[in-house]
Amino acid sequence: MLFRGQGKGLAVVAILMGVSASMSVPAKAADALYASLGETTRSPIGWVEFCAENPGECRGGASQPRDIVMSQTAWRDLVRVNKWANETIKPITDMDHWGVIEKWSLPTDGYGDCEDYVLLKRKMLMDAGWPREALLITVVRDKKGEGHAVLTVKTDKGEFVLDNQNENVVAWTETGYRFVKRQSQSDPNVWVSLGDNRPALATASSRDR
Structure with missing residues (x-):
């Protein structure tokens, strides 16, 4: 399904924010994000509480999976949002x-850890008209084996990751991460296992500066 024109609003927003990027649309990434999605699993610690405090961010219910058509405009928007x-x-x-180990929140005060970056990027894209079904919060283990959260974007050219530890948008295969769980495309409040069954708090991977 095409989503033409949805990148235009975000492109304008990005320009007004004073950020820019000049990148070509990437070649198609791996055909499938994972060999197979596992069974449903429990949501990450903090997600249920976040939804209770921000019901509008978690509104969903069953829907049809949708992927983004990766145009030049869409690619530039992803790069701009990630960078900004x-x-x-x-x-x-x-x-x-x-003062708590784990709390999910939109970083409205200008501070946050990895999942807060993800929530902001997801909101910016959704507010610009991108389909929620293509923007999946994902829990991984980073290169140090620590819990970390990233935003997976499903496109007709493969799966790409927006990450607060990387200013570049990259294919999931280029992250070096081990994928633990992510939101279902069909329902944002359903989480599916991706292979690494060890618990992974997504709290300790805010990017060093």
Whole structure:
């Protein structure tokens, strides 16, 4: 399904924010994000509480999976959003920020950890008209084996990752991460296992500056 024109609003927003990018549309990434999606699993710690406080961000219910058509405009928008959020939000752990081990929140005060970056990028794209079904919050283990959260974007050219530890938008295969779980395309409040069954708090990977 095509989503033509949805990138235009975001492109204007990005220009007004004073950020720019000149990148070509990437070649198709791996045909499938994972060999197969596992069974449903429990949501990450903090997600249910976030939804209770921000019901509008978690509104969903069953829907049809949809992928983005990766145009030049769409690619530039992904790069701009990733870069702007990474440069604008200052990293801080939830313990230092809120006094708790794990709390999901939109970084409205300019501070957050990895999942807060993801929530902001997801909201920016959805507010610009991108389909929620193509923007999936994903829990991974980073190169140090620590829990981390990224935003997976499903496109007709493969799966790409927006990450507060990387100003570049890259194919999932280029992250070096081990994927643990992510939102279902069919329902944002359903989470599916991706192979690494060890618990993974997505709290300690705010990008160093």
